Amino acid sequence: MPEISLTTLVLLCLAALLAGWIDAVVGGGGLLLLPALLLGLPHAPAAQILGTNKAVAIVGTTGAAVTYVRKAPVRVGTAVRIGLAALAGSMTGAFFAAGISSDVLRPVIMVVLLGVAAFVMLRPSFGARAEGEERAPLTRARIVTAIVVVGGGIGFYDGLFGPGTGTFLVLALTAVLHLDLVTASATAKIVNVCTNAGALAMFAYQGTVYWQLAAVMAVFNLVGGTVGARMALSRGAGFVRGVLLVVVFSLVAKLAFDQWG
Numbered sequence: 101m102p103e104i105s106l107t108t109l110v111l112l113c114l115a116a117l118l119a120g121w122i123d124a125v126v127g128g129g130g131l132l133l134l135p136a137l138l139l140g141l142p143h144a145p146a147a148q149i150l151g152t153n154k155a156v157a158i159v160g161t162t163g164a165a166v167t168y169v170r171k172a173p174v175r176v177g178t179a180v181r182i183g184l185a186a187l188a189g190s191m192t193g194a195f196f197a198a199g200i201s202s203d204v205l206r207p208v209i210m211v212v213l214l215g216v217a218a219f220v221m222l223r224p225s226f227g228a229r230a231e232g233e234e235r236a237p238l239t240r241a242r243i244v245t246a247i248v249v250v251g252g253g254i255g256f257y258d259g260l261f262g263p264g265t266g267t268f269l270v271l272a273l274t275a276v277l278h279l280d281l282v283t284a285s286a287t288a289k290i291v292n293v294c295t296n297a298g299a300l301a302m303f304a305y306q307g308t309v310y311w312q313l314a315a316v317m318a319v320f321n322l323v324g325g326t327v328g329a330r331m332a333l334s335r336g337a338g339f340v341r342g343v344l345l346v347v348v349f350s351l352v353a354k355l356a357f358d359q360w361g
Contacts, residue, residue, distance in 0.1 A: 101312035102141055109316070112140045116317040120324025121162030124167075125332040127266030127288060131213060133157060133321075134238055135351045138206065142358070146205045148310060150197050150261075151303030155314035158296035160325030161266075165293050167329035168286035178243060179279070179287045183294035185251025186258070193259025197299075200260075206359045208261055210352050216264050217348045219271075227349035246276045251291065258292075259299035285332065 103111075115136035123129025133156060137149045168174065197272045258265040269288035273279055279287065303309050 101264040101310055102144060104140065104313075108140045112136060112313070113317055113320045115140075115222070116156055116160070117320040117324040119162070120321035120326075121328035121331075122324075123157070123160060123266045123292075124164035124289070124325045124328030127268070127270045127285065128264045129160070129266060129321075129325075130157060131216065131264055131267075131348060132351065135213075135355055137208060138209075139354060139358070145308070146200050147197060147303070147306065147308040148193070149205075151306070151309035152314045152317075154164070154194075154296050154300040154303055154351030155309050155311065156317045156321050158293060158300055159318035160321030161296055162290045162325075162327035163291055163322045164329040165286075165289035165325055167209060168289050168333070172282050172286040174283065174286045174290065175277075175279075176290075178246070179290040181243070182246050182273075182287075183291045185247045186291050186295040187298035189252040189255025189257075190259035190295040191302045193256040193261075194256075194299040194302035195259075197260050203359070206355050210355050210359075212261070212264050213352045213355075216267060216353075217345055220345060223243045235361070244275055246273065250276060252351075255291075255295045255298065258295040259302065265295060282333070289329075311347050 115132055118127035119133035119136070122132060130153065134149065134153045137144075137153055141149060169176075179344075201236075250269065254265060254268050254272060257268070266288060269291055270281065270284050271293075273284040273287055274281060277284070277287075300309070
């Protein structure tokens, strides 16, 4: 475990709690968790940051997935097939991530953050639960597209960088499979567990995880993920938009200062 102050540890745990909540409700907890690790561990190698992020995130995502599966309609067979492709994609992405430096990682995260913020601002209805809509049939073409694009493509991205993966999964599943948001979010959690598992396996093999720090933060991430999933099921995710935008722009400003200030 890296040498960090008690204040930094507390702040990282709070970030893990909020990230778990955001990820469960609307996706994109990595938008907070990964930059928080970069800020809290400014001298740590990028691979260590990414590996620790995955070790924390998989716990909260699993808690959220279990909560969703118990209370929301989930296409388990489809989710598993997409998840297997995501597992392979994330392991491949994690393999290439070992050679990335923090100086390269920060600008990429900033671009992703701004892209997600722009989407949320341009789509005020993002996170609203779709009710009473006819579902499009799950054709073989849609399923294959979901496996290749959602599973393989986003899985690779998650292993390589990670921030916004949960949100991207929800958006892609909604667009490709025409799922309502709650079902898409529930399915995304299962797929996200697979991407996290694949990436974490590669990072663990490479020895790039701060396990002690991850274990402490994971407890808070689990609580956040479980509470967030319950809130999403009962209230929907629209109320998260404002919080997400504030967090995104604040982190972009801080990362920009660290990179060029």
